[in-house]
Amino acid sequence: MTDLKSSSEDIIIRFKDVYKSFGRHDILKGISFEVPRGQVLGLMGGSGTGKSVTLRHVIGLLKPDSGRVEVEGRNVPDLTKHELADLRKRMGYVFQEGALINWLTVAENLALPLQENTKLSKSEIDDLIAEKLKMVHIPDAGEKLPSEISGGMKKRVGLARALITDPDIILYDEPNAGLDPQIARSINELMREIADQHHATALVVEHRLECIETVCDEVVFLYGGKALVHEKTADFLRPTHPQLIEFLGPEARNA
Numbered sequence: 001m002t003d004l005k006s007s008s009e010d011i012i013i014r015f016k017d018v019y020k021s022f023g024r025h026d027i028l029k030g031i032s033f034e035v036p037r038g039q040v041l042g043l044m045g046g047s048g049t050g051k052s053v054t055l056r057h058v059i060g061l062l063k064p065d066s067g068r069v070e071v072e073g074r075n076v077p078d079l080t081k082h083e084l085a086d087l088r089k090r091m092g093y094v095f096q097e098g099a100l101i102n103w104l105t106v107a108e109n110l111a112l113p114l115q116e117n118t119k120l121s122k123s124e125i126d127d128l129i130a131e132k133l134k135m136v137h138i139p140d141a142g143e144k145l146p147s148e149i150s151g152g153m154k155k156r157v158g159l160a161r162a163l164i165t166d167p168d169i170i171l172y173d174e175p176n177a178g179l180d181p182q183i184a185r186s187i188n189e190l191m192r193e194i195a196d197q198h199h200a201t202a203l204v205v206e207h208r209l210e211c212i213e214t215v216c217d218e219v220v221f222l223y224g225g226k227a228l229v230h231e232k233t234a235d236f237l238r239p240t241h242p243q244l245i246e247f248l249g250p251e252a253r254n255a
């Protein structure tokens with residue numbers, strides 16, 4: 001594997017020789033990588049290579065068969081239910097399909113995580129909602145229902161909701177899915193803006209190279225159940241590894 005070692009001890013997410021199978025289907029076969037604090041790491045790989053499975057280990061929705069999945073130095077599978085709940089409160093998760101509740105307004109959707117996880121007053125919650133809607137450039141969307149807004153706006157609301165609790169870690173699962181190129185571009189710029197302003201550590205599962213190029217500091221290529229390549233984004237997009245060249249196609253080498 002092409003490996004990048006961080007000089008910093010401040011590793012927020014660490015996969016160490018993680019194996020995961022479903023029945024006789026081996027998906028992760030010794031995957032190892034690290035994400036230092038504040039870094040945005042992309043996860044790329046063919047369909048079914050285990051990108052979403054990897055993300056779900058970080059949030060404790062899946063447990064590895066062996067190996068360690070550490071978040072801030074603690075092995076996630078060893079956490080108690082209570083500790084896991086606390087960890088999840090500090091994570092933002094951006095789903096493929098915004099996952100908004102249709103009968104609640106945008107503002108009510110954003111309020112939910114705060115009502116569930118904090119003791120903030122109504123006016124403090126309102127202030128936070130206004131701040132996050134402004135951050136994702138839709139300051140006037142609060143009173144709208146999800147059915148009244150476009151796919152791109154839904155994605156922005158999904159981002160605002162993931163950010164509402166000021167998470168230390170953000171997990172993005174195909175943030176460009178279902179968006180036309182122009183809207184995808186604006187979402188990617190927004191994700192980069194969030195990374196620069198918010199300094200959260202992030203993992204991004206995405207197929208589109210434009211997203212990876214705009215948003216990610218480094219990229220891991222999953223192949224054969226392992227992190228086959230791990231490089232800075234610019235190097236990743238000028239691949240030398242044969243499997244990665246094949247995956248990205250000639251377009252990337254000319255990037």
Ligand SMILES: Nc1ncnc2c1ncn2[C@@H]1O[C@H](COP(=O)(O)OP(=O)(O)OP(=O)(O)O)[C@@H](O)[C@H]1O
Nearest residue numbers: 022025027045046047048049050051052053054205
């Ligand atoms: N809970 C589960 N039970 C059984 N099989 C599962 C489960 N979750 C994932 N899989 C299988 O693991 C494999 C990897 O799934 P995953 O969703 O991680 O792929 P992916 O790399 O994200 O692919 P895509 O790019 O197509 O979304 C797939 O074959 C999937 O069917």
